Amino acid sequence: MLNFLVDLLSQASILVALFTMMGLIFLKKSPSEIIAGSMKAFIGFLLLGAGAGVIVNSLNPFGSMIEFAFNVQGVIPNNEAIVSVAILKYGSQVSIVMILSMVLHLFIARFTPLKFIFLTGHHIFYMGVMITVIFATMGFTGFQLVLISAITNALTMSVSPLLTFWVMPKIIGEENKIAMGHFSNLTYVVSALIGNLIGKNSRSTEELKLPKELSFLRDNILAIALTMSFLYISVALMAGPEYIESELSNGQNYLVFALIQGVTFAAGVSVVLSGVRMIIGEIIPAFKGISEVLVPDAIPALDCPVIFPYAPNAVLIGFLCSFGGGLIGLFIQGILGTTLIIPGVVPHFFVGATAGVFGNATGGRRGCVLGSLVNGLLLTFLPALLLPILGDLGFQNTTFSDGDFIGVGALIGIIANLFN
Numbered sequence: 535m536l537n538f539l540v541d542l543l544s545q546a547s548i549l550v551a552l553f554t555m556m557g558l559i560f561l562k563k564s565p566s567e568i569i570a571g572s573m574k575a576f577i578g579f580l581l582l583g584a585g586a587g588v589i590v591n592s593l594n595p596f597g598s599m600i601e602f603a604f605n606v607q608g609v610i611p612n613n614e615a616i617v618s619v620a621i622l623k624y625g626s627q628v629s630i631v632m633i634l635s636m637v638l639h640l641f642i643a644r645f646t647p648l649k650f651i652f653l654t655g656h657h658i659f660y661m662g663v664m665i666t667v668i669f670a671t672m673g674f675t676g677f678q679l680v681l682i683s684a685i686t687n688a689l690t691m692s693v694s695p696l697l698t699f700w701v702m703p704k705i706i707g708e709e710n711k712i713a714m715g716h717f718s719n720l721t722y723v724v725s726a727l728i729g730n731l732i733g734k735n736s737r738s739t740e741e742l743k744l745p746k747e748l749s750f751l752r753d754n755i756l757a758i759a760l761t762m763s764f765l766y767i768s769v770a771l772m773a774g775p776e777y778i779e780s781e782l783s784n785g786q787n788y789l790v791f792a793l794i795q796g797v798t799f800a801a802g803v804s805v806v807l808s809g810v811r812m813i814i815g816e817i818i819p820a821f822k823g824i825s826e827v828l829v830p831d832a833i834p835a836l837d838c839p840v841i842f843p844y845a846p847n848a849v850l851i852g853f854l855c856s857f858g859g860g861l862i863g864l865f866i867q868g869i870l871g872t873t874l875i876i877p878g879v880v881p882h883f884f885v886g887a888t889a890g891v892f893g894n895a896t897g898g899r900r901g902c903v904l905g906s907l908v909n910g911l912l913l914t915f916l917p918a919l920l921l922p923i924l925g926d927l928g929f930q931n932t933t934f935s936d937g938d939f940i941g942v943g944a945l946i947g948i949i950a951n952l953f954n
Contacts, residue, residue: 547579549655550813553834557820560827571816578812582839585805586884592799593879595782595791596766601876603772611878611917611935616924617663624666631662631683638688643829650699650835651824652691654715657837661717662687664939668923668946686946690717694938695835697723704895705844715835717938718885721912724937725889725905726896732904733897739847739890742899755804758850763796803849806839813840838888845891851899852890852906857882859910867914873921875914881935886910916940923947 542548554575558568620628636658643649652658666683674682695713697720703709714722770778770792783791813836824832842849860877867874886906893905917933920943924933934940 547576547583549653550579550836551576553651553653553824554816554820556828557823560823561820571820574812575816575820578809578816581809581812582806582837583809585802585807585809586839588802588805589799589883590880592795592802593883595778595795596769597879598782599769599773599778600879602777603769603774609873609875609917609921609933611875611881611913611933613660613881613934613936613939616933617660620663620667624663624670627670627680627683628659628663628666630680631666631687632659634680634684635662635687635691638684639691640829642688642692643832646692648692648696649829649831649833650692650695650713650715651829651832652695652715652835654717654835654837657715657717658687658691660934661690661939661942664924664934664943665690665946668943671924672950686942690938690942691835694719695833698726698892699833701726701892701895702841705841705891707844711833712840713833713835714838714841714888716838716888716936718838718888718936720937720941721885721909722889722892722937724912725893725901725909728905728908729893729895729897729901731897733893733899733901736898736900738845738898739851739894739902740845742847755800758803758846759797759800761850761854762799763793766792766796766799803842807843807846809839811843838884841888841891845894848890848894848902849887850890851902852887852893852909853883854886855903855906856886856889856910856913859886859907860914861910862907863911863914867918873918875917877910877914878935881913882910885913885936912937919944 551572555568555572558571563571639652643651662683665686666679669679669683669686694717695715698714701723702711702713706712716722767789770788773788775788778788778791779785857877857879860882864874864877886909889909890902890906893901893903895901897905913935916937917935917940920933920940923943923946934943
């Protein structure tokens with residue numbers, strides 16, 4: 535039964551569908567409207583997840599080609615990898631922590647001004663894993679470990695969306711509609727603040743004017759397909775046919791493989807955007823019911839791709855600049871002789887793209903470029919701070935990648951040191 539609940543609640547698509555259903559029930563909608571709205575929200579999140587899966591699968595060989603072409607070895611931040619290692623040792627504790635933290639999170643939303651309902655299920659799970667591991671490393675066990683981990687996780691779910699909530703109306707054009715439910719809000723707010731600082735009179739990335747001959751690039755999906763195909767083919771030429779055809783493409787010509795991966799990436803983005811439109815169309819009305827009955831003025835906190843349709847040019851620019859910042863950070867680490875944090879293409883796409891949207895919202899093109907570049911540097915240097923705090927898991931060749939994970943982990947470590 536416990537495994538069933540954990541599997542159920544760790545799925546963002548099911549969480550969103552359940553909350554949508556609850557909201558429509560509270561609004562006293564007809565059974566047909568409740569079923570239709572819930573299923574549309576469910577399908578929308580599955581579309582988002584399917585698109586994200588396509589993107590991840592197309593980015594993985596890109597990262598492998600870069601590592602081979604430049605002969606780079608080190609720690610690769612990846613949430614899924616570090617969680618899969620940690621869960622072998624702390625699986626049962628994490629299961630209880632996740633369920634208890636979600637209950638506590640709803641209490642916080644009901645009885646405090648923090649009205650956010652964090653709906654990104656996999657991030658709730660990942661944060662619960664990291665917090666549990668750190669407290670276990672400090673010596674907490676049993677019920678004490680579960681309780682303090684659940685409280686910390688619930689507080690993180692409630693506070694994290696607050697960091698960037700002030701920027702959301704600048705992105706979506708409406709106040710108090712949705713919040714960012716993604717544990718990278720720490721770096722997103724840095725990007726937004728940089729935009730505020732340097733972006734005065736800078737025009738939006740969405741106002742980029744193209745020559746008449748290049749007007750076809752106004753189609754964002756087409757622009758992404760061409761850009762990513764160029765990047766893939768360039769890296770493939772550096773990695774060489776022997777490695778790609780023997781290790782990655784199953785014998786397919788390396789340039790053909792690179793071209794297909796670049797266009798597949800764009801197809802994944804297209805699916806993500808379609809899913810986001812379905813989610814927003816159903817969950818916003820449903821949350822009116824949630825706010826009226828369960829949590830007055832409830833605000834859904836959703837995964838980062840939810841803002842991609844509002845600034846698609848910033849998405850692509852943010853990814854490229856963030857990844858560039860990661861490479862610059864890797865070069866600096868090599869000079870300093872510290873642990874090498876290899877830029878993970880997947881986090882740099884999702885987190886870097888989102889940082890680009892936030893930077894653009896407050897500072898236009900300058901905010902987008904510099905905000906996402908700094909985001910890339912932070913994604914390179916911050917994970918190194920977390921390695922010693924993770925105990926035995928810090929010796930793995932991977933770690934958590936997003937800013938909030940490092941921020942929360944470092945804060946717990948500092949408090950622990952203060953109290954010895």
